Amino acid sequence: MFEITLKFLAAVQKNNSTEWVHTYRDLYQQEKKRFSDFVESLLIEFQKINPDLEGQKPKDCIYRFNKDIRFSQDKKPYKENFWANFCSWGKKAWAPCFYFHLQPWDKSFVTAWVYWPSQQNENRVRAYLLMHFDERDSFLNDKKINKYYKLDEADHQYKTTVRLKALIENNPEIKKNLSPLLAEYWISENIWTSGIKTDSKKIESILNQLAYYKDWTFTHHFTDEELKSPKLYDEILNAYKLILPVINFFEEAYAGPEYIGYVRHK
Numbered sequence: 001m002f003e004i005t006l007k008f009l010a011a012v013q014k015n016n017s018t019e020w021v022h023t024y025r026d027l028y029q030q031e032k033k034r035f036s037d038f039v040e041s042l043l044i045e046f047q048k049i050n051p052d053l054e055g056q057k058p059k060d061c062i063y064r065f066n067k068d069i070r071f072s073q074d075k076k077p078y079k080e081n082f083w084a085n086f087c088s089w090g091k092k093a094w095a096p097c098f099y100f101h102l103q104p105w106d107k108s109f110v111t112a113w114v115y116w117p118s119q120q121n122e123n124r125v126r127a128y129l130l131m132h133f134d135e136r137d138s139f140l141n142d143k144k145i146n147k148y149y150k151l152d153e154a155d156h157q158y159k160t161t162v163r164l165k166a167l168i169e170n171n172p173e174i175k176k177n178l179s180p181l182l183a184e185y186w187i188s189e190n191i192w193t194s195g196i197k198t199d200s201k202k203i204e205s206i207l208n209q210l211a212y213y214k215d216w217t218f219t220h221h222f223t224d225e226e227l228k229s230p231k232l233y234d235e236i237l238n239a240y241k242l243i244l245p246v247i248n249f250f251e252e253a254y255a256g257p258e259y260i261g262y263v264r265h266k
Helices: 003-014 018-023 025-049 119-131 133-140 143-148 162-170 172-176 180-186 190-194 201-212 224-228 232-254
Strands: 082-086 097-102 108-114 216-222
Touching (some): 018 025, 025 232, 097 232, 108 232, 119 133, 133 180, 133 232, 180 201
Antiparallel strands (some): 097 108
16 A cells, blocks of 8 residues: 555655655655545545535645744754644644554554643543543443554643642532542542542543643554555544544534633732
């Protein structure tokens, strides 16, 4: 499927310069089209099962190959991967989405994520998780999802529970409508004074995610051999179908009301 594409991207890693890419511009255009055609085929099928994607074209999903190096310490002019974002609000929205990343040396993956949201959207997600965690928990207990996807350690995390505490204290409706799975653990002040420690490792893990995570990502990695397989298209299509309820869950969180979060005192 992507054997030549992987070789091209590996060559870019070794020769990341404007001169080299211009010399092999025909090869670049060929592999760019191969990736675009693949994304278009996926998008057609995705739109059949998710009407919110209707009207989008490959250009609405695929990121540019050349980099903006004006404010970057890394002055290499090109990315060393191809990537596409399937999001109801478009690729630039940084909203819940399904993301396909193609990169050689076994660094390819698909992920469903809420990645580094704005503070208000982070509040929305955290509040929604607090009040609907039973529903979210059912995703993680789904054997198929759990087997295929891994919940990643968040790239961005807080060091204290202060924002979680502020969100609950400033929005009484959250505590009033707290998920039954979590409710009993908010009685003790030990959570705020001694950190998150419970008798249940599962609940402890849940509370740590709610308190410290700034982003939530569910990822499946591919080897280069899997990227070369003609079965790749069907696998990614099935991966999207599998994780779509999770994406919808986080989209519902984004569509929720605003919440008062942590207010820095001067």
